[in-house]
Amino acid sequence: MKLFFDEDMGTSVPKALRQAQAPCEDILFPRPGGPLRPGATDLDWLSYAGEHGYLAISANKHILDSDVERQALLDARAAVVFLASGQERVFTVFRLIVRRWDWLVELDRAESRPFAYLLTARGRVRQVVP
Secondary structure, rough: OOOOOOOOOHHHHHHHHHOOOOOEEEEEEEOOOOOOOOOOOOHHHHHHHHHHEEEEEEEHHHHHHHHHHHHHHHOOOOOOEEEEEOOOOOOHHHHHHOOHHHHHHOOOOOOOOOOEEEEEOOOEEEEEEO
């Protein structure tokens, strides 16, 4: 599994997962000198994540409200898990991802792309795309 964290997620969680040596092929987030730099648009990262097979984690569920961005998710054959509230603390998000790790791995492995799910702080999931 390869994970991409949208810029709105910050860098603390992906860095903590790297530090913890999370068992995945790659953990990517926008950074200077990276393939996606800070300020990359939603259209840019959706396209990149879809093209390169990343499972994206984002707190920007408003992407689903924009016809253009929703269509970009579909066109890119992207795989996205949106945090339902987007207001969780860093530790809560880290713990949630670790707790739902097996589900994320299975989702990435078995679900046909494109897709998007909402993930609540309590670990409940609901598919919102296709």
